[in-house]
Amino acid sequence: MSRPPGPFPVDPAAARPVFAPADSPSFRNALARVPAxxxxxATDGPAGAGGFTATAFTSVSDDPPTILVCLNRKSAQNETFRNNGVFSVNMLAAEDQAIANDFAGFTKLPAPERFRAGDWTRGITGAPMLLRARVSLDCELVDINPVATHNVMIGRVIGLTIEPPVADRPEVLLYHDRRYREI
Known part of the structure; x- marks a missing residue:
């Protein structure tokens, strides 16, 4: 099957990309190349304290301020977040890999014990907020939508904190190519 000519000229001598089917392993490999x-x-309330590390987080709207974050549907913490109805999103500082590992479950700490690392305070909603996070968003849970393997949690941002940058210090912890990076 040949394609009709399009608006973009094709250089037959140029290297061609290798296309692969969009199965789960190739999709995960592709997204591992996207820095995040x-x-x-984190959450706390009537259902107890809980938290997890994520890179599947983004803004949805600035009016009203709204974000989304994804949590695996197999996680035992889904009901904790649903029942508490509040959560915070804390962008980690470059030096906070240990906190990221605790909340990712790599250290096997139960959810409430993960809060022993770092200094925490409470936001307007009562959600735990990491004091040294570069940015913390205090959110009210608006909706949870199951999508494939994850629950997409929508949060309305009620309050926030922003840590001012410090010269000559890496600011933010990123995840890229399956390892932590600092910028």
């Missing part, structure tokens, strides 16, 4: 901020999503 490392955040800890």
């Amino acid at each position: 901020a490392v955040v800890v999503v």
Whole structure:
């Protein structure tokens, strides 16, 4: 099957990209190449304290301020977040790899014990907020939508903190090519 000529000239001598089917392993490999901020999503309330490390986080709207974050549907923490109805998103500082590992479950700490690392305070909603996070967003849970393997949690941002940058210090912890990076 040949394609009709399009608006973009094709140089037959140019290297051609290798296309692969969009199965789960190739999709994960492709997205591993996309740098993402490392955040800890935390909650506390009637259902207890919980939290997890994520890179699947983004803004949805600035009016009203709204974000989304994804949590694996197999996680035991889904009900904790749903029942508490509040959460924070804390963008980690470059030096906070240990906190990222705790909340990712790599250290096997139970959810409430993960808060022993770092200094925490409470936001307007009562959600735990990491004091040294570069940015913390205090959110009210608006909706949870199941999509494939994950629950997409939508949060309305009620309050926030921004840590001012410090010269000559890496600011943010990123995840890229399956390892932590600093910028």
